[in-house]
Amino acid sequence: MIQGAAGALVAGAWLGPALAMLVGLGLLRLAGAEEGFLLLLTLVGLSLLLGAPAAVLAALRGVVAAPLGLAAGATLLLGFLLFHLEEVMPVRQALPAAVAAAALAMLWGGLGVAAGLGLSPLPGIGAGLLLAGGLAFGLGGVAGALWGLAAGAALAGFLAAVPAAAARIRPKALAGPAACGLALALAVVAAPLVALLSGGPVMALTLPLLVALPGLVLVALARSLPPFGLASGLLVVQALAVALGLLLGGAPAGAGIVMPESLALYQMALIGAGFLPAFAALQAVLLGRPAPGPAILSALLLAVLSAGLGPLLTLAAPELAAHAALVAPLLATGFAFWLVLRDPEDAEEDPA
Amino acid sequence: MAASPVVERRRSQRRGAARPASERRGVRALRPGEAMGLAPLLVGLTLTQAVVALLLGLGWWGAALALHLACCLALPLIRPILPEEGWSGAVARLLLALLPGLGPLAVLGALAALALGMPRRLRAAVPPLPEDPLDARLEALATARPGTLPDGLLLESLADVLRWGHAGQKARALDIAADPARPAGAALLRLALGDPDPAVRARAEALRPAVEQRLLDRAEVLHAAARGAAGAEGLATQRALARALDRAALSGLLEPAAADAARAEAAGLWQALAESAGPAGDAEAEAALGRALLALGDLPAARLALDAAVMRGAAGEARLAWLAECLFRARDFAALEALVQRWRPALEHASRRGATGPEAGAWRLWLSATQR
Structure with missing residues (x-):
């Protein structure tokens, strides 16, 4: 490999x-x-x-x-x-x-x-x-x-x-990696795809992803992954980026990129995007394991939550619908964290 | 004294020990490959796809689609003539895979890849050896330059593949053994002719005539050389001819009559060489003469020659084994026991070393019998 x-x-x-x-x-x-x-x-x-x-x-x-x-x-x-x-x-x-x-x-x-x-x-x-x-x-x-x-x-x-x-x-063996790739792709496109198909606010969900780019670049460049150390560090870095994004407040709405009524969703998605690099670091650890099951599972969970939580909350409690954009990556990151924790060898800090 | 790396490697292979990952993943240079084999194909595809691009530019969608589909349908015909290895082979494989989906853009990528060549960092990187030890061994044998591998190691390795490998591995081992650049491999065909797998036997039978002819041709060339040579050069040519005849006779691939004729001629040559050696003697000639006479059934003459060879100094396990066989067939067990007692230290040393020749078991038996 x-x-x-x-x-x-x-x-x-x-x-x-x-x-x-x-x-x-x-x-x-x-x-x-x-x-x-x-x-x-x-x-x-x-x-x-x-x-x-x-x-x-x-x-x-x-x-x-x-x-x-x-x-x-x-x-x-x-x-x-x-x-x-x-x-x-x-x-x-x-x-x-x-x-x-x-x-x-x-x-x-x-x-x-x-x-x-x-x-x-x-x-x-x-x-x-x-x-x-x-x-x-x-x-x-x-x-x-x-x-x-x-x-x-x-x-x-x-x-x-x-x-x-x-x-x-x-x-x-070819089936495991291919399934991992499909689950990962679904996790990435789930939220924008559902918004696109349902005529929802696509920009309010896709624009906040820019906040996660610096952290994702760090994950992409990391050749060995000490999962918890890297994930914790990324969460701190991303928290700063999210805080900066929130400080900018309604600037995207003012520029006409995001509809004013979608501003709450945009802000929740901005905070949620802060978890993506940490999720990616943990997911990379799972992807590096010989068995593909945990990696598929965690990516599928993020896909399902990103696609389904918003519409579900809209039906059940419309005032909480915007929170789906935050809860989905948060839960998926926690789940990936738990999956990595189950294997003590992976959970150890990188000796280097 | 420390064992040489080759000996260590053989021991490690014999024990079936896994080589360390660093060695298994060791790098060797990739062959850059010849772009010339790809040139006609690439020119054809480039021209066709350029026309496709032109038709697309003109908005003639139907014509562009028809030409592209025709190009795609021709790809299975092109595949067998593609270069297998190297950079150009990789470009060709990727081009053929991507052409249906990307059309002219795939050709563009292929042209750029050929123009830029292999990245420097990749030139020293190749995939790890196959995980199956027999596949890895065959791979190493196939890539070793002929002449760099000791004959014994080649035979032992290929014999292991014939013993333990599956049909595909056995077929590849036979191909390596039948390579004219590796004359020692011919001895393996005899083993393959008795393989339980009918497919392996059939493959060995198919390879046999060419190898047999090669052995006879070699002897014929030396015959011609020996006719015109005299003096020291004549003796050297005679020796080479005798060795070639011995090799042909012992290969087990010749018809019995041809093998006996080769053996008889070799015996005559060896005798002449032994007689011309003078008082110092010629241990190789005497031993080879004894072996040939033993095979021809002349036991008293064989015993004389082998006795002389063994008593001349460097006995060697093989010569002792031929003499022991001679004595055994002559039913002279007292002489055989005396031979074992005389050479007991050397034979015990070989036994402790774990010698694995065909006579090893017999030696162990005789050593224990004479102890009692």
Whole structure:
């Protein structure tokens, strides 16, 4: 098994989509397109749902070509069906959107195996960004931005994935890591997806994730994970970030990004996002274990709570509905903490 | 004296001890691979996908889809001709996997990967050896350069695979044994011809004619060389010819008549060499002559030659074993007992060392019998 990739995989599940969204928005702006946030959110979410199982599989078991090919092909088909037939987009936009989703699905796998091999993906990402910017600027429009995103992601993903294909690591059991990847992807997309499907406040739930990015970067860079020490440290760091976010108060509402009536939900989500890096650190410890059960369980719990707690509280006690955004990551972090605690070997501090 | 690393490794393998993880995960250089094998394929795919991209740009969606699908349908035909190893092989495998989903973008990535080449940090990294010890042993044997591996170690390792491996491992062991660059491996085919698995026997039978021909060809080449040589060079060529004939005769792969003919000719050559050695004698020639005569059934002459070889100094366990067999077949048990008593210290030392030759059991039996 490739060692040391667990932190990058788990933190990357939040970092990758967030950065892809930022790059996509930048490309849309560069191409002169005004709209496209929801389209980007959908295609990035789709790429994560189909790409994360392949990425975890590739990083933990070393099988690269077949899972990435399968993920890219399936994402292309599903994406085209979704965008062209369901969303009734013209082919000239639906096709690049589907190809961009497929390229992103492949990119997650490439980044995962690059982390596993300890290789830097930055040269590939740099080349991809240049290509994406050039295409978006040259072609223009939403389709141009999407072709740019697709080309950049494909280039960066291919360059990141080839070294692992060259290493030809022997595959072992495949079902566990793939299930871990799917559970992780569900945990990441659950809350925005439910908000998107139910017409809820998507921005109030997705924007607070930016607060968690510094902590997630720390988890991604940690090559050995002393779970409790790191998680405690991250909670302190994140508490400061959350306090800063709360101090800013209604600034997003003032800027028109968040609806004033969703401000309470936004603030709860901001505090809840502070727990995500700690959850990711504990989840990485679980992912590094030989048995995949605990890692799947804790990620699924976060997914279920993120997706179901809000609607449930809205039905039972509408005045408490906003608290779901805080309670879901809090409970999931506690559960992951308990799962890690059950194994004394993992629970010990890193001797280094 | 400390044992050499090779001996230590053999002992460790014999004991079945697991090698430390650091050694199992040891690194060796990856072969960069030849990009030339990939070039025609890449040019074809690049041109096709460039047309696909052009059609997409023109908005001819149906034509682009049809051409892309045709390209995808051709991929299974391309797969068998791809390079297996190295950077270009990895690029090709990934390209073929991603082409259906990414189309021209996959070709773009492949071109960039080939242009940039293998990352420096990866050049020294390869996957760990297979977890199955027999697979790991076969892998190590296959990657060892011919000539760097002692014949005995090669034979012992491959024989272990034939003894304990599954059908696939046995087939691979036979392929290694039949490699012309590893002449010692021929002796393994005899073992494989008696394998209980019919598939292994069939594989060995299929490899046998080529190995047999190689042994005879080698002798034929030396025959030609011996005809034109004289003096010291002639003696050296005669010795090489006699060794080659011995190897062919003892391989167990020749037809019985051909093997007997090779043995008889080798005996003549060894006798000539022994006679030309003068008073100092030639222990190798005498021992080989004795072995050949023993195999031909001339026991008195074999005994004379082997006695001379053993008494000349460096007896060696093998020569003692041939002499003991000769005495046993001649029913001269008193001489056999005297032989055991004469060489008891050397034989006991070999027994303590855990010698594992075919005669080891017989020696232990005779040692205990003569003690009583």
